[in-house]
Amino acid sequence: MATLSPGYSITVRVEAPTDPAATARLSGVVAEAGGAVTALDVAESHPTSIVVDVSCNASDVAHADTITKAIEALDGFTVRKVSDRTFLMHLGGKIEVTPKIELKHRDDLSRAYTPGVARVCLAIAENPDDVRRLTIKRNTVAVVTDGSAVLGLGNIGPAAALPVMEGKVALFKRFAGVDAWPVCLDTQDADEIVQVVKAIAPVYGGINLEDISAPRCFDIERRLRAELDIPVFHDDQHGTAIVVLAALINALRVVGKKIEDVRIVVSGTGAAGSAIIQLLHQQGATNIIGCDKDGVVHEAGPHDGATRHWLVAHTNLERRTGTLLDVLPGADVFIGVSAPDLLAGSDVARMADQAIVFALANPVPEIDPFDAQQHAAVVATGRSDFPNQINNVLAFPGLFRGLLDGGLRDITDVMLSAAANAIADRVAPEELNASYIIPSVFDSSVAPAVAQAVRHAETAAQDSELAC
Numbered sequence: 001m002a003t004l005s006p007g008y009s010i011t012v013r014v015e016a017p018t019d020p021a022a023t024a025r026l027s028g029v030v031a032e033a034g035g036a037v038t039a040l041d042v043a044e045s046h047p048t049s050i051v052v053d054v055s056c057n058a059s060d061v062a063h064a065d066t067i068t069k070a071i072e073a074l075d076g077f078t079v080r081k082v083s084d085r086t087f088l089m090h091l092g093g094k095i096e097v098t099p100k101i102e103l104k105h106r107d108d109l110s111r112a113y114t115p116g117v118a119r120v121c122l123a124i125a126e127n128p129d130d131v132r133r134l135t136i137k138r139n140t141v142a143v144v145t146d147g148s149a150v151l152g153l154g155n156i157g158p159a160a161a162l163p164v165m166e167g168k169v170a171l172f173k174r175f176a177g178v179d180a181w182p183v184c185l186d187t188q189d190a191d192e193i194v195q196v197v198k199a200i201a202p203v204y205g206g207i208n209l210e211d212i213s214a215p216r217c218f219d220i221e222r223r224l225r226a227e228l229d230i231p232v233f234h235d236d237q238h239g240t241a242i243v244v245l246a247a248l249i250n251a252l253r254v255v256g257k258k259i260e261d262v263r264i265v266v267s268g269t270g271a272a273g274s275a276i277i278q279l280l281h282q283q284g285a286t287n288i289i290g291c292d293k294d295g296v297v298h299e300a301g302p303h304d305g306a307t308r309h310w311l312v313a314h315t316n317l318e319r320r321t322g323t324l325l326d327v328l329p330g331a332d333v334f335i336g337v338s339a340p341d342l343l344a345g346s347d348v349a350r351m352a353d354q355a356i357v358f359a360l361a362n363p364v365p366e367i368d369p370f371d372a373q374q375h376a377a378v379v380a381t382g383r384s385d386f387p388n389q390i391n392n393v394l395a396f397p398g399l400f401r402g403l404l405d406g407g408l409r410d411i412t413d414v415m416l417s418a419a420a421n422a423i424a425d426r427v428a429p430e431e432l433n434a435s436y437i438i439p440s441v442f443d444s445s446v447a448p449a450v451a452q453a454v455r456h457a458e459t460a461a462q463d464s465e466l467a468c
Contacts, residue, residue: 003385004036008058009085012071013043015078016052023052025074030056033070034063055085094166095173095182132205132407141180141206141400143168144197146188149213149236149271152362158184161211168210168235176397176447178404180208190216194223201228205404208396209234214270215305231403231411237275239392242399242416243438244276244335244358245283246423247390250437251378255354257332263287263352265331267324267366268338269297274307276335279420281314282413288315289331291324292338332356340364345371360390378434387435394423394441398450406455415457422446422453 016022027037035056044051054071058064064084072079103109110116124130132138147161165182172180185196197207207230209221217234224232233239252259264280266273269290277288290297290311298321299312320327324342328334329350335358336342343366348357357376359365362383369386372379380388399419403411426439426446439446 004034004057004059005385006038006057007086008060008064009038009055010058010064010067011039011053011055011083011085012068012079013081013083014052014054014071015080016050017076018046018048018050022050022077026052026054026071026077029070029074030054030067033067034059035067051080090163090166094163094170131202135203136179137203137205139177139179139404140204141169141172141178141208141404142183142197142200142204143172143180143208143210144183144185144193144212145210146185146193146212148188148211148216150211151236155213158186165210168208171393172397172400174397175393175441175444176401176451178397178400188213188216190220190223193220194227197224198227201230204230206230206400207232208400209236211236212271214274215307217271218274218305218307225410229409231400231409233396233399233403233411234271234275235392235396237271238279238411238416239395239399240272240337240360240390241275241279242395242420243390243392243423244360245279245417245420246394247358247380247388247438248280248333248335248356249283249421249424250427250432251333251356251358251380253432254434254437255356255377257354260284260286262332263330264289264333264335265324265328266290267334267336267342268292268361269308269311270337272337272360273335274311276337277311277315279413279416282417283420287317289320289327290315291327295323296321296327334358334366336360336366338366340366341368343367343372345374348372348375351376358390378437380437388437389441390438391441394439394446395419395450398422398447399454401447402451402454405451406458408454408458412457415454418453418457419450422449425449 016026023040030037035058037054037056039055041053042050043053056067058067068079068082071077101112103112120134124134143165145161145165147157148155150156150161150164162182162184165184169180169182172178185193187193212220221232221234264285266277269292277290280288296316297311298316298319325347328347330352332352333356337360340361348355354377356378357372358380359367360382365381369379369381380390382390423446426443426449
């Protein structure tokens, strides 16, 4: 059976007998159906019956239904209601606007709104740079999507993508104190997206592009970076790349190899894969082979667009051809950002000794992590129910915290590399092992460390320019 997950947690309200063993029978039948009881609360008590709320984790929707039916089949038990706890969390949305000031009386209103606010407006009109000092712009990010490439779900459109964007902005606030807001656009035309984002940019201190399909995402990011005076960051590209590099730095420490010496095979050369390859190259990796659905990326294959041309020029220097399975034998590192179930344990067995496998496709990775662990020295996934979760939340909150605090416009490869090294260094040498190459997403020291690294990278770059 697939792994149980809080993402498929249900609460079943059950009317049960009052005998002492009733709740034990209830827990037992859930266990027999393969569920895991996480809470059992008596909601009502009557002379001849009790009402019990039993919460449990399932592996998927069908499994949750199986558990419910098993409870219904118990003699003397009646299911009153089943609540999906994930849907309950999303009722009414996950975010809200909370004022930073209190409006208790007329004087407060006069300063926060009319007539006092007019003085602040005129000050900004006279000196536009004051907008960062006197408005929310100094701490606000727009999370922009068209819903065309939502992780694991595909092109589901802006409305269906909104729950993901709400979650993203909640993470910004939780981990870095950044006020973000979802902006879901009902267009997938690159020109319209650029136009709309430029039009709303005066409100925001940064733009986080999210879940926009390739190759449009490359062009949109490039154009917005050139035309806006605030940082523009496509998290699916660069956030993923930062955390992958951080994890790889520590994985290589575990196996005693150097990035410049290893052969790396990357499955998937879309937004995430291309950015990963470029950042690994920036870090010193020289032997990288990228693969897509058509096989190995090489000069004779299709390579439309600037990103594809870069990949052809800087990867697969031996000019190999064939499929992913043709180039994987002997590789030191496999990084998958592509599709589920591409590899078997036997494929990993043909990699080099002390192999590293990052199977990051979600929700189903390129290889079952348990199969990979039989042959690889270090295994990571994008999931929270296996060790070594490679999760973008380790990168983007702290990155934007640093950009906003520094009033920075440009995002450089040096910043991305500095962020990755800051994340890697949050795992102390005495903590580092094959099952702990990346810090927990709840490690409160990560975001400040990333923010500081970003600011220091910019300061170092400015000092270098002055020295020249």
